[in-house]
Amino acid sequence: MWRAGSTVTASSKPVIELKNVTAGYYTAEGFKTLKKVFKPAITKIDLKVNDGERLAIIGESGSGKTTLLRVILGLLPPLRGDVVVLGEQIYRVPARLRWRITRQIGYVPQDPAKSLNPRLRVAEVMAEPLARTDLSEKEKAERIRDALRIVQLHESILDYYPSQLSGGMMQRVLIARAIVHDPEILLLDEPTSALDVSIQAQIINLLCSIHEKLELAMVTVTHDLPVAQYLADQAVILYRGTIVEKGPMEEIIAHPRSEHARLLVTSYLSGLNGLDRINRAEGVSAGIKRETQR
Ligand SMILES: Nc1ncnc2c1ncn2[C@@H]1O[C@H](COP(=O)(O)OP(=O)(O)OP(=O)(O)O)[C@@H](O)[C@H]1O
Numbered sequence: 001m002w003r004a005g006s007t008v009t010a011s012s013k014p015v016i017e018l019k020n021v022t023a024g025y026y027t028a029e030g031f032k033t034l035k036k037v038f039k040p041a042i043t044k045i046d047l048k049v050n051d052g053e054r055l056a057i058i059g060e061s062g063s064g065k066t067t068l069l070r071v072i073l074g075l076l077p078p079l080r081g082d083v084v085v086l087g088e089q090i091y092r093v094p095a096r097l098r099w100r101i102t103r104q105i106g107y108v109p110q111d112p113a114k115s116l117n118p119r120l121r122v123a124e125v126m127a128e129p130l131a132r133t134d135l136s137e138k139e140k141a142e143r144i145r146d147a148l149r150i151v152q153l154h155e156s157i158l159d160y161y162p163s164q165l166s167g168g169m170m171q172r173v174l175i176a177r178a179i180v181h182d183p184e185i186l187l188l189d190e191p192t193s194a195l196d197v198s199i200q201a202q203i204i205n206l207l208c209s210i211h212e213k214l215e216l217a218m219v220t221v222t223h224d225l226p227v228a229q230y231l232a233d234q235a236v237i238l239y240r241g242t243i244v245e246k247g248p249m250e251e252i253i254a255h256p257r258s259e260h261a262r263l264l265v266t267s268y269l270s271g272l273n274g275l276d277r278i279n280r281a282e283g284v285s286a287g288i289k290r291e292t293q294r
């Protein structure tokens, strides 16, 4: 089932391409008229993610990170610009074909607790992405078992309801659901921010090993520079809906060019935040580095 190896080669093709994309929301304005006004959340975004690449989208709250993911997922048509996923302009094809393309994306939403239906057992949650496929029941069960094994959860979890899961287990279930249909692309929206610091390190290690095993493109949204450093090689920094910086992660940290990136890097280097806190609290820094630098 799973593809082997994960080296990004010179022949890597783009799996996501955004060209001059502006997207946002229509909000009702005016007490009497309730006129709909378009408010952009992301403006003139140019972005490319190659096959097998790890990209971080870094930005503070409200900078448009989730909006950007919704556009890539085919859920929010842009006002302007082109969105190409796996070689297809997803908003220029019929909705049915768009779904067939975007279903090759695995998605871990921002808030684990809110995104799981409390009435569905883990077995039903895991089966969702496989529902409209040609797989037999036996093959579906195998895929679910494989995905649970990858996220290191015991099969007995299939009988659980979300309320019976810890935050870390819930996040592992969501990651398993995102990879169960063997996607080409994995989108992670703040994958560690709802978790305790000790669990954050485990999830980061898990995501690094998933990227290595499954050879997929991985896009991680975060407001936390250290998390981005562990989970990505390339980065873009979003500020108020526009990209103010893009390039290799280490290059941005060593030589931030925009004022906003400089502020972000300075505050990261001068204070302990994100993974530094974890390293201090748990002494797991060496473990994470070993895993990520393999
Ligand atoms: N459904 C919506 N309707 C109207 N405005 C919205 C909607 N969702 C987001 N926005 C607005 O769009 C802007 C970008 O929001 P978005 O959720 O993309 O930011 P974000 O970077 O993901 O923030 P956070 O880190 O808090 O999750 C914000 O100003 C937000 O208020």
Ligand SMILES: [Mg+2]
Pocket: 065, 066, 067, 110, 189
């Ligand atoms: Mg968000």
